[in-house]
Structures are given as C-alpha cells and as structure tokens.
Amino acid sequence: MIEPVVLESALDIGFKLVPTLTLAGMLILFLGVGYFFRVAAVDELWVAGRSIGSIENGMAIGANWMSAASYLGVAGLIATIGYFGLAYVVGWTTGYFILLIFMAAQFRRFGKYTAPDFVGDRFYSDWARGIAAFTTLVIAFVYAIGQASGMGLMSQYIFGLSYEVGVILLMVVTIGYVALSGMLGTTKNMAIQYIILIIAFTLGLYATGWAQGWSLAVPYLEAGPEVAEAASLEAQLVEPFAFTSYYGWIALTFSLIVGTCGLPHVLVRFYTVDNERTARWSTVWGLFFICLLYWGTATYAAFGGLLYADGPGGGSFMDMPGGDADSIVLLTAQLAELPEWLVGLVAAGAVAAALATTAGLFITASSAAAHDIYTNLYKEDATQREQMIVGRTTILGIGILTMLIGLNPPALIGELVAMSFAIAGSIFFPVFFLGLWWEKTTKEGAISGMLVGMAISFGAILNDTALPMYTGVEGAVIPELAVWLPGTASALIGVPVVFTVIIVVSVFTEEPPEDVKRLVRQCHSPEPMKKMDSAEDVAADGGTPADD
Amino acid sequence: MSDNTNQNSTDVAETDGGVKTEAYLDKEINLFKPATPFMRDNLRAMWGLFALWAIIVFGPTTAILFAPEFMTGTEVLGGFPLHFFITAVVTPLGALVLSAVYAFQRDRLDTKYGISHEDEEDAETGAVAADGGEQ
Numbered sequence: 290m291i292e293p294v295v296l297e298s299a300l301d302i303g304f305k306l307v308p309t310l311t312l313a314g315m316l317i318l319f320l321g322v323g324y325f326f327r328v329a330a331v332d333e334l335w336v337a338g339r340s341i342g343s344i345e346n347g348m349a350i351g352a353n354w355m356s357a358a359s360y361l362g363v364a365g366l367i368a369t370i371g372y373f374g375l376a377y378v379v380g381w382t383t384g385y386f387i388l389l390i391f392m393a394a395q396f397r398r399f400g401k402y403t404a405p406d407f408v409g410d411r412f413y414s415d416w417a418r419g420i421a422a423f424t425t426l427v428i429a430f431v432y433a434i435g436q437a438s439g440m441g442l443m444s445q446y447i448f449g450l451s452y453e454v455g456v457i458l459l460m461v462v463t464i465g466y467v468a469l470s471g472m473l474g475t476t477k478n479m480a481i482q483y484i485i486l487i488i489a490f491t492l493g494l495y496a497t498g499w500a501q502g503w504s505l506a507v508p509y510l511e512a513g514p515e516v517a518e519a520a521s522l523e524a525q526l527v528e529p530f531a532f533t534s535y536y537g538w539i540a541l542t543f544s545l546i547v548g549t550c551g552l553p554h555v556l557v558r559f560y561t562v563d564n565e566r567t568a569r570w571s572t573v574w575g576l577f578f579i580c581l582l583y584w585g586t587a588t589y590a591a592f593g594g595l596l597y598a599d600g601p602g603g604g605s606f607m608d609m610p611g612g613d614a615d616s617i618v619l620l621t622a623q624l625a626e627l628p629e630w631l632v633g634l635v636a637a638g639a640v641a642a643a644l645a646t647t648a649g650l651f652i653t654a655s656s657a658a659a660h661d662i663y664t665n666l667y668k669e670d671a672t673q674r675e676q677m678i679v680g681r682t683t684i685l686g687i688g689i690l691t692m693l694i695g696l697n698p699p700a701l702i703g704e705l706v707a708m709s710f711a712i713a714g715s716i717f718f719p720v721f722f723l724g725l726w727w728e729k730t731t732k733e734g735a736i737s738g739m740l741v742g743m744a745i746s747f748g749a750i751l752n753d754t755a756l757p758m759y760t761g762v763e764g765a766v767i768p769e770l771a772v773w774l775p776g777t778a779s780a781l782i783g784v785p786v787v788f789t790v791i792i793v794v795s796v797f798t799e800e801p802p803e804d805v806k807r808l809v810r811q812c813h814s815p816e817p818m819k820k821m822d823s824a825e826d827v828a829a830d831g832g833t834p835a836d837d
Numbered sequence: 838m839s840d841n842t843n844q845n846s847t848d849v850a851e852t853d854g855g856v857k858t859e860a861y862l863d864k865e866i867n868l869f870k871p872a873t874p875f876m877r878d879n880l881r882a883m884w885g886l887f888a889l890w891a892i893i894v895f896g897p898t899t900a901i902l903f904a905p906e907f908m909t910g911t912e913v914l915g916g917f918p919l920h921f922f923i924t925a926v927v928t929p930l931g932a933l934v935l936s937a938v939y940a941f942q943r944d945r946l947d948t949k950y951g952i953s954h955e956d957e958e959d960a961e962t963g964a965v966a967a968d969g970g971e972q
Contacts, residue, residue: 375924383894383932390883390939517916527918529901566954573936580929587925726868807862814861817954
C-alpha cells in the first residue's frame with residue numbers, strides 16, 4: 290500500500306540562479322533573525338519568556354504546523370488517493386477545535402516548559418516523565434523525516450542537486466539555526482516563515498489559475514469545473530471510498546485529530562503566550578492561518594492533476610510516482626509555465642514550511658532531552674550551561690539521524706507525518722485529556738496507558754511500514770491487522786483502548802496525592818494567573834489567590 | 838476541610854459564580870460534574886459546540902453511506918461534487934467558525950463573571966506584552 294519515494298520525477302531539475310538567491314536570501318533572513326534574538330537563558334530558549342501575543346503566536350502555530358506535509362504532501366495525497374486525501378485536510382484543521390475547548394488554556398495555566406513536564410508533574414512520577422520524554426523524541430524524529438524528504442525534493446528543482454545532497458545541505462542549515470536561536474528566535478522566525486510560505490503557496494495557486502484561465506479571485510470556490518474535468522479523467526478522484534473503506538477514512542481523520550491534541554511541539558506553543566485568553570485566541574488565529582493553506586490543497590490537486598495529465602502523465606495522473614506526488618504543488622506551478630522566479634518562490638516556500646516545522650520539533654526534542662531527561666532524571670542541579678549543551682547536542686544528534694533516514698524515506702511525506710500523529714494520539718492524547726479533566730487519574734494508570742499506546746501505535750507502524758521496508762516483505766507483515774490498524778491511523782483503536790486502560794488501572798490504584806489534585810483544579814480556575822506563575826506555584830501556597 | 842477561613846472564602850467565591858482559584862482548589866474536577874456556576878456555564882458551551890463540531894467533521898462522510906447518490910451526484914459551484922466540496926472547504930471553515938464562537942463565548946463568560954486578563958497584563962508586563970515582544 291505504501292511505496293517508497295521514487296526519485297525520478299517530472300520536475301525540471303537543474304541549477305536556477307533566481308530561485309537559489311530567493312532561498313539563500315530567505316535562509317540568511319532566518320539566521321539573521323535567529324542571531325538577533327539569540328538567547329542564553331533557559332526560560333527564553335524554551336518558552337520565549339512567555340511574551341508572545343495572540344496573532345504572532347497564531348502565525349507561529351501556523352508555521353509550526355504547516356510542514357512539508359501540509360504544503361506539499363496533502364495536495365499530492367488528494368491528487369493520488371482522491372477523497373481519502375481529504376481526510377488529511379479535515380484531520381489537520383478541525384483538531385484545533387478540540388485543542389481549543391479542552392486543552393489550550395489549561396495547558397497555559399499549567400505553565401511549565403515541556404509536554405513531559407506536564408506528564409511528569411501531573412502524574413508525580415519520573416517514570417512517566419521519562420516515557421513522555423522518550424515519546425517526544427520519537428515523534429520529533431518520525432515527523433522530521435518527512436520534512437527532510439520535502440527539503441530534498443525541493444533542492445532538486447532549486448539547485449539541481451541530487452535528492453540526497455539536498456537533504457544533507459538543508460538539514461545542516463536547519464540544525465545550525467535552531468541551535469543558534471532557540472525558541473524566541475524561532476517564534477520570531479515562525480511568524481516570518483508563515484508569511485513567506487502562505488504568500489508563496491497562494492501566489493502559486495492564483496498565478497496558475499490566471500495563467501490557465503481557470504480562476505480569478507477565489508480559486509477554492511472557482512475550481513468546480515476543473516475538479517469535474519479531473520474527475521472525468523480519473524473517476525477515483527471523487528469516488529468516496531475507492532482507496533479505503535468508510536472505516537479507513539474515519540480512522541485516519543480521528544487519528545489526525547487526536548494527534549493534533551497530543552503533539553508536544555504544538556502544545557509548547559501554549560506555554561509561550563502571556564495568558565490564557567491569548568492561548569485561546571492564538572488557537573483561533575492559528576486555525577485561520579492554517580485554513581488559508583488547506584483550502585487551497587484540493588484546488589492544487591485538481592489544477593495539478595489536469596496539468597499533469599496534459600503533460601508527463603499522458604492522460605492520467607493518479608498513478609504518478611511518489612516523488613511527483615510529493616512535489617505536485619511545485620509541479621503545478623512549473624507545468625502552468627509560470628516564470629521561473631515564481632516557481633522558485635513556491636519551492637522556497639516549501640523549504641520554509643519544512644524548516645519552520647523541523648525547528649519547532651527540534652526545540653521540543655532538545656528540551657525533552659535537556660530538561661526532562663538530563664536535568665530532572667539524571668542531574669538535579671544541572672546548570673543552565675549544561676542544559677544548553679545537552680539541548681544543542683540533542684538537536685545535532687536527532688538532526689543527523691533524521692538526515693540519514695531521510696535519504697531513503699520509508700513512505701510519502703504526508704504518510705510519515707500521519708504516523709507521528711498516530712503515535713501522539715495514542716500515547717499522549719489520553720494522558721493529557723484525562724490528566725486535565727479527571728483528577729483521579731493515577732500515575733500507574735498513566736504509565737500503563739502510555740505503554741499500551743506505544744505497543745499499539747509502534748506495532749501498527751512496524752507491521753505495515755517499517756518491517757516490510759527493511760525486510761523486503763510485500764505489503765504488511767500481518768495484512769488483516771493492517772486493515773484495521775494502519776500505521777497512519779492506529780489511534781481510532783488506540784485511543785479508546787488507552788482510555789480504558791488508564792481509567793481501569795486508576796480505579797484500582799491509590800488516588801493521587803492532594804497536591805496533585807489541587808494542581809489539576811488550579812488548571813481549571815478562570816482567575817488569571819501571573820505571567821511567570823505555573824499552576825504548581827499557585828496550588829502549593831494553600832489557595833491564596835495569585836494577585837493577593 | 839474544617840478550616841474556617843477556607844470555608845468562608847469558598848462561600849464568598851460562590852456568590853460571584855465561583856471564579857476565584859480557592860473555589861476550585863477544593864472541588865473535584867470532573868468533566869461531567871461542574872463544580873462552580875462558572876464552570877457549568879463554560880461546560881454547557883463546550884458540549885454544545887462539541888456536538889456541532891462532531892457533526893461537521895464526521896457528518897458529511899457518514900452521509901455518503903446513507904445518501905450516496907445525493908452526496909456524490911449533486912454538483913455545486915460549477916462541478917464540485919457536493920461531498921468533495923463540503924469536506925474540502927466547508928468542514929475546515931466550520932471548525933474555524935466554531936472555534937471563534939467558543940473564544941467569543943468564553944470572553945463573554947469572563948465579562949459576566951468579572952474576569953479580566955488585561956489589567957494584570959498592563960500592570961505587570963507593560964510594554965513587553967503590548968508590542969507582542971518586539972524589540
């Protein structure tokens with residue numbers, strides 16, 4: 290079902306001066322901003338001194354979110370798997386609502402540094418913290434492979450480099466600037482990255498519509514005839530359950546939604562804002578900024594599909610090779626014969642998208658390693674300098690590992706990212722949700738829940754992707770299992786199972802201590818907290834209001 | 838529990854809807870049993886919007902099962918099959934609108950119960966927060 294990325298492609302490969310300068314200028318801008326806002330303190334490295342406002346944080350949420358998978362992958366998925374691909378559009382947008390109503394403000398009130406911080410403190414256990422930190426590293430790693438793959442594809446068009454050299458080059462740049470600038474720098478950068486990527490994406494779409502005479506002002510609403518024409522070439526494009534069953538569609542959407550609510554690098558964006566109200570509104574802004582791009586993905590798929598069928602596809606497009614599918618956004622601009630600088634801008638936007646997300650992931654991974662594993666589990670009195678060293682070493686390590694796997698990625702970009710969502714959904718969502726909304730959740734419940742979640746989500750990925758890829762088995766190891774528990778969508782089964790495990794174990798184990806319950810209650814109090822306060826500070830002082 | 842001061846402050850807090858932190862620190866957090874009037878109001882909005890959200894997200898695809906002809910056969914806006922258009926454009930828009938509605942609703946609740954995030958921000962952070970942290 291999942292094919293490795295095929296690297297020959299209809300992309301116009303070769304060195305291009307203007308796109309190269311565009312990308313170089315963009316990277317210099319990012320590094321400059323990163324340098325200007327460089328940080329030395331841990332507070333600033335991880336939560337930007339809690340100083341970010343709602344629109345800026347919304348843009349950062351958008352840039353953090355819209356990776357190569359959103360920018361390149363989703364349109365490619367819709368073009369090759371039709372209506373099933375829309376599950377990605379729905380899953381990756383609507384999940385923010387759940388995050389908003391159930392979690393955003395509560396996490397802001399909790400007010401620590403990282404996702405494992407929440408798990409470790411809420412479940413009063415270093416084991417829980419350690420498992421959460423490990424999961425954070427795995428998620429960052431799986432997620433980042435897709436980004437590295439996108440970077441490699443784009444550098445073929447821009448520099449005319451081979452895919453492999455492109456992956457290495459752009460990953461080195463990413464590692465360099467994340468290590469240099471930390472969270473404050475990356476938040477500033479993310480707002481800029483969002484603006485660049487949304488302009489590049491939208492301009493490419495509008496220009497294609499104009500050049501082909503397909504659309505004028507709102508391509509998302511004007512693409513009807515093109516969708517119909519594409520559907521007449523490839524009926525499967527609009528056939529609801531051609532590539533998967535109803536179950537498969539719902540399972541994927543559900544996994545992406547709960548994954549959204551369980552991703553550590555998304556969560557950390559609520560730690561960086563100044564108060565709970567900003568946490569809420571920045572979620573709304575973030576979703577708006579995200580929708581601007583996602584509304585265009587189906588349009589890109591229709592436009593790109595038609596152009597592809599006219600050109601390299603010879604009358605069809607749904608069987609295009611993986612490398613082409615993953616670059617369909619760029620291919621659309623190229624096949625519409627837009628000027629080279631504009632196509633180059635679209636490619637540069639894709640790199641910005643991949644870079645922004647990878648930066649967010651690496652920051653989260655480095656804080657998990659330095660803050661949660663090194664400082665909290667290994668050396669209580671670690672100095673800030675030591676933490677910075679561990680954090681940066683982690684960025685380097687995970688960056689190199691990502692680069693190596695990215696050289697020969699096991700799946701399409703969108704699918705790789707979906708797997709990290711299934712992991713986040715199965716392991717983190719239940720402990721976050723129950724941790725915030727049911728104070729009697731115990732550490733034993735949380736730990737056993739996370740372990741079961743790991744078994745389910747890792748098992749599903751091993752079954753249908755990782756093992757087949759490295760053992761040469763065709764399809765999945767256990768095909769029946771892959772039907773009900775795909776690696777990209779294991780959370781539909783994973784989440785209810787993990788919820789049940791946590792609740793049952795919690796009922797049969799000793800209740801959490803009173804101070805932990807107070808911590809949970811504090812997360813729900815509507816009374817505003819001081820900017821640098823965490824729920825723990827307030828809950829521990831016997832209930833004196835923060836502003837007394 | 839028998840602490841007098843604590844009892845009093847809880848009573849005081851309840852009269853304003855129970856928005857003070859100490860009203861929360863002694864009450865169980867349960868998604869289905871709101872402990873204070875504020876939380877009851879908040880949860881009512883949450884559940885209502887959540888139900889709408891579930892319909893918007895999973896409804897269209899489920900409708901294909903029950904009315905395949907209507908969902909896939911109807912064309913809107915010059916060629917979009919209805920199910921394709923709803924899923925690609927309307928569903929994300931619906932989630933966005935619901936999110937904005939919830940955030941507005943929460944702001945209105947804050948006003949109703951006299952909660953202000955702005956005062957505190959001005960008093961304590963001044964210029965830094967006002968310009969979004971730009972330098």
